[in-house]
Amino acid sequence: MMTTSGIFTDAVTLEKAEPEHFDLAFTAVTQPCPWPKAYGGDLVAAAAAAAMRSVTDGKTLHSMHSYFLRPADIGAQVRYEVELLRDGRGYSTRQVRGYQNGKPLYAAFANFAAGEPGGSYRAELAGLVNPEELPSSAGFRAGRAGDGYRAEMAGLTNEGELPSSAGFRAGRAGDGYRAEMAGLTNEEELPSSLEFLADGAGDGYRSKTAGLANPEELPSSAKILAGRRSKTAGLADPEELPSSAQFLADRAGGTMTDESKAYWAGGRSFDMRHVPGPVYLTVEGAKVPHQAVWVKPFDPLRPVDGLTDAQRDLAALAYVCDYTILEPVLRVLDLPWARPGLVTASLDHAMWFHREGPVDDWLLYAQEAVAADSGRGLGYGRFFTRDGLHLATVAQEGMIRAS
Template structure:
C-alpha cells in the first residue's frame, strides 16, 4: 500500500482504452481493502470520472444515482463503459457500468449541466457542532487497537474523519439516536481540478452514511455477525467545495426495516455553504435485535 492520497489519485486516474463503438471504455485499478472487497466509494468516484471524461468541460455534474449490483474483488481491475445517453442545450446525461470479470458490479446514471442562474436558497448548517480541531482524529480514535482493519482505518484511508458525538467503531456511546455528524478532510492537499474534488467527495460520501441507522440501534462496526453493504447511492452537488478543506457531513436515518436502513446526508463547508446532499439505502443485518 502506498500513501493514502497517492493511492486515491492513482485509483481516479483512469486509462482511456481508445475504444469507440457505441460506448467509451476506461479501465482503473482497485484499491487494497482489509475485507478483500472493493470500497463502494471508490467505484462510485471512478464511475463519475469515466462519465466526466465524455462531457464538455463547461458542464459539471449535479446529480448521480447508482446501484451496487455485486461485491467487487480488490484483486481485480475494473472496466468502465460510458453510454452517452443525451446531450441537450444545457444538460448531458451519461450511464456508466462498472465491470469485473465481464459482470457489472455498479450501474450509475449521472447528469451534467452548463452553469446557469436561478433560484438560490439552502438549508442551514447545524449551529451546535464543535470545531474539528476539538475532536480526536481518526488515528487518535483508533490508537492502540491492534487489528488489521483498525490499522487500515487509522493510517491508510485518504480522509480524516472526526465524529460528533463519537465514533461507533467498537461501541455506541451515549443516547441511541438516528443522527450524527462527521467532519471530513483529505489527509493532504489535492490538485486544483474541480472534477477531482467532486469525485473525491462522492468517494468520501460512502464511508459513514449508514452509521446513523446503526447508531439508532446500538450497532457498532465491531458487532459480532454484523453484515452491512451499500445497495444504492444518490448524490446531488449544489455548490463547489474542496475536499482538502474541512467539510461537515450531517447524517440521519428516517427508516430501517426488512434488513435495510435508509440514510440521508448533507455536506456543508466550514463556512456553512451546503455543498451536496446524499441518500443511501444499505443492507444492515445483525444476528439478533440489538435494540
C-alpha cells in the first residue's frame, strides 16, 4: 500500500452530484483497508469536506457531531448530501448524510463560526518540551514488553504518593472499565436542598473530597498561569520511537495478516508512534486507561480540490482521529487489535476544532478511556502541536466485542 498522503487525499476528493434529498450533493470513494468494512475516518473526513464546501462566506468549521448508521463498503462510492440548515451573521449549520446503495449509513451536523473578539483559554498539557530536547532514554524501547513507560503530566503528584482514596480507580480488565471518583462523600451523607438552606446562608456547609488539597493551600490561578508555556515532559521524541513499520517488522501472531501488517505499517497516510507501545499484537507497556500517539503524514499533504489548505488540514484531523481513539479502552481491557474474536465499530463521534494549524509536523494525540461496559467503550482525545497549542478535541463511542 502507498505510504503517502494520497490515501487521505483520495478519501476527501469529492465530485459534485445532483442532490436527491437536500441542497447539495457530492460523491467520494472509500479507501482500501484490510477490514470487512470501510474505515470510519473516511466518512467523517469526507462529510467534513462536503460541509466545508457548502460554506462560502469564510466561516470556519468548529464542531461536528456524527452517527455511524451502517457499515460502508470498501472501494465503493458514498453519496454525501448537504442541507443548508442556517446561515447567520456569526454561525452557520449544516446537516450531512451519507448514502450507499440507496441506504443512509452516516449522519452528521457541522457548525461553522465567523470568529469574534473574546477571551481565550485552551487546555494545555503541562510540561511539554520539544521532542528534540528530550533524552533518548525517555521513550518506549522497541521490542521490550513490560517496561511499561507511561506518559505522566509533569508537576502532578506521583501515584505512589497519593492515598488510595484519591483519584480514579480503574475497574478490573474484563469487568468493564469505569472512571470513578474515589473519596467523594456518599449521596446519603449529604443534606437535601431544604436541609442545606434551612441552616442559613453563611453556615458554610461544604461537600468534601478526600485527598484533595484545601483551596487555601493551592496557588492562585494568576500564579499558575504566570509565564506558563504548554509543555509535556517525559514523552519520547517521535523520531526516537519506532515507526509502525519498524515495530512490526519481525512480529507476527493473532489475526494479523500480511495485508493488515502492511496497512498498520504504512497504509494509513500517517505515521503513528505510540507511548507506551502499540496495541497491535499485544498490549505493549502498562495496561493503563491512557496513551499518547505522535502522528504525522508520511509526506506533505497534497492539495485537495475545493478546499483551502486550512480546510484540508481540518479534514485531516477528522480523518486520522478515528484510527486510535478507542485504543486506551482496548489497552485497559488488555485487548490488542490482533486478538482473535475482537470486533470493533464506531458508533458516534464528536469533534471540536479550537484553532487552525498545520498538520504536516508531528502532532501529539493525547487519549484516555472514559468508560467501557455493555460492549461499548468511550474514548476521549486532544490534538496538540509540538509547541503545545491545543488544536482539537475528540470524543467517540465504539462497539467492542471480544468473544
